[in-house]
Amino acid sequence: MRGSGTSEALAACDFGACARFLLRVPAACAGAGAYPGGVVTVLVVDGANVVGARPDGWWKDRAGAARRLHEALLVADLPHDRIVLVLEGQAKGGVRPGRDAHVLTVHAPKDGDAAIVGAVREAMEKGDRVTLVTADRMLQARCGGATALGPSWLLDQI
DSSP, X not given: OTTSSHHHHHHTTOHHHHHHHHHHSOHHHHSSXXXXXXXXXXXXXXXXXXXXXXXXXXXXXXXXXXXXXXXXHHHOOOSOSEEEEEEOGGGXXXXXXXXXXXXXXXXXXXXXXXXXXXXXXXXXXXXXXXXXXXXXXXXXXXXXXXXXXXXXHHHHHO
């Protein structure tokens, strides 16, 4: 993807580029398989919220905690075709923006919530079935239409 502009667009939180990326990755390459009728399942992960749900010392190394979450998502057997991991602040130092297999890492330019809302809306506009992982009820409300699951669900899976 180097030189294609995708990494640069993602670093700038270009949600149109994010959606175009999601459409280019065939569901068959991504894992679990699409819903009947070709609907793709997308899991949007609030990285800060998931990392913060487990008191394992993440506050001492936010970048390392983000890297561990990313690595776990890469090998997890989740019932979703694609995963979008949104990182903010110091956590962005642990994972480069862009795609690794079926996981797309997005670096939020300012606050993670705006980037998460944008990623959810872009996927939903494409007709994807979206699940949001966060315990933030205000964020869940802003992402109406997406199924919301708490961080403990994801942590139990990975």
